[in-house]
Amino acid sequence: MGNRWVRAVEKKSEAEASIGAGLPPIPSLEVVYLTDPAVLAAVLPPPLTPPAEPRVHVRVTDIDLRFGDYHYKELVGYFAVDAVYDGVTGEYPLLIPIDLESAISISREKHGEPKKLADLELTRDGNHVEGRITRNGVTFIEIIGDVTESLPVPPPYPATQWWYKFMPAVSGSGFDGDPLLVRYDQVRTPVTAERVEGKLVLRDEPTAPVIDLPVLETVSIAWTTRSSKGGASVVGPVDPVAFEPFVRARYDH
Numbered sequence: 001m002g003n004r005w006v007r008a009v010e011k012k013s014e015a016e017a018s019i020g021a022g023l024p025p026i027p028s029l030e031v032v033y034l035t036d037p038a039v040l041a042a043v044l045p046p047p048l049t050p051p052a053e054p055r056v057h058v059r060v061t062d063i064d065l066r067f068g069d070y071h072y073k074e075l076v077g078y079f080a081v082d083a084v085y086d087g088v089t090g091e092y093p094l095l096i097p098i099d100l101e102s103a104i105s106i107s108r109e110k111h112g113e114p115k116k117l118a119d120l121e122l123t124r125d126g127n128h129v130e131g132r133i134t135r136n137g138v139t140f141i142e143i144i145g146d147v148t149e150s151l152p153v154p155p156p157y158p159a160t161q162w163w164y165k166f167m168p169a170v171s172g173s174g175f176d177g178d179p180l181l182v183r184y185d186q187v188r189t190p191v192t193a194e195r196v197e198g199k200l201v202l203r204d205e206p207t208a209p210v211i212d213l214p215v216l217e218t219v220s221i222a223w224t225t226r227s228s229k230g231g232a233s234v235v236g237p238v239d240p241v242a243f244e245p246f247v248r249a250r251y252d253h
Contacts, residue, residue, distance in 0.1 A: 025191040025225040028061040029122060029131040029143050031200045032219040039213055040081050043094060045246040046239060047181065048162060051082035051089050056213055058141060058200060060131030062122045074100035075120035077133040077141065079210055083162055085181070085235070090160030094249065095208050097133045111232050112165030112182050114250055116208070129196060129223050140205035145198015147223055156189040163232070164243065174244065178237035186230030196221040207252040 037054040044050065059078040065071070077097035082089055097118035098104060107113040119134040127148075133141040166179035198221050202211045 023065065023227060023229075025189075025227045026061055026063055027122070027124075027223065027225045028059050029129055029196070029221075029223055031058040031143055031221050032056070033058070033200065033215045034217040034219060035081075035213040036216060043081065043213070043246075044083050044092065045164060046242045048083040048085050048092055051084050053082065055082040055219065056080070056215075057082075057091055058143070060120060060122045060133065060141075060143065074098060074103060075122060077118060077120055079141065079208075080161070081213065085162060085183075088160055090162050090183070092162045095210070097135065097208070108250075110165075111184070112163035112180070114163075116252075118208075124223070129198070135205055135208055138203055138205040140203045140208050140210055142201040142203075143198065143221065144201075145196040145221055147194045148197045149195050151193040151195055151222065153190050153193055156187050159186045159188050159228075159230075160184065161186070164238070164246075165234075166243070166247065168247065175240050179240055179243045181235040181238050182232055183235050184230055184232045186228050188226050188228045190224060190226040192223075192225045194223045196223055209249075 033056050035054050035056050037050060040054040040056070041050040057078065057080045061076045061078070063076060064073045075098070077095070078093060079095045080091040080093040083092040093114055096113055096115045097120060098115050099118060099120050101117055104115045104117060107115045116135070121130065121132040123130050127146050129145055129147060131143040132139050161184040163182040163184060164179055165182050167176045169176045200215060200218065200221070202215065204211050
């Protein structure tokens with residue numbers, strides 16, 4: 001049977017290391033809204049700084065793939081704010097809810113993605129669409145609406161995300177090693193885009209305090225399908241003392 005506790009390390013090619021490369025277009029229900037700029041600024045760990053426009057991105061995505069006899073399925077949520085570093089505006093996810101437990105630890109440990117286990121739904125019945133994210137019995141994100149028209153499909157476009165990778169200290173205070181700012185550069189390739197008339201409802205859930213970023217204006221609600229590929233890189237270490245207050249949101253206590 002061999003030693004199943006140990007596996008030889010195989011170096012991945014650049015194509016294999018690219019996140020999302022080779023995957024088909026995936027459906028999402030997405031909302032963009034404007035929030036209170038002061039509140040947005042307060043959730044940004046240094047060295048991130050506030051954007052010109054206080055945008056929040058909310059998304060529920062259904063990843064349902066088959067590779068021969070192998071079926072891979074996960075529902076992924078996304079709650080992010082715009083943030084700037086070194087002149088580049090990207091998205092800083094405060095929370096990435098996901099219903100596949102096996103995908104959480106590697107994403108958090110390798111890249112610093114703020115993934116948490118949750119129950120998610122994404123449905124489409126004709127033109128009626130619904131997306132929900134639930135934790136601890138609370139549906140804290142709900143998107144409900146109806147597709148009203150097709151939109152022009154934009155060309156492929158670049159997008160950036162900012163993540164923080166860190167290891168809490170064994171001592172219970174601070175970190176073992178400096179926290180790292182990670183930059184994820186992505187190319188998104190839309191296939192379809194449809195306008196949705198509907199609403200976004202945010203509810204209080206203490207481990208996912210999305211209602212602290214109020215909806216002041218809804219910019220767009222859309223049902224999209226798109227593919228994407230990208231890669232992550234370490235920007236560099238960040239000030240551990242300045243970053244430590246922002247760590248609490250990563251955990252449920």
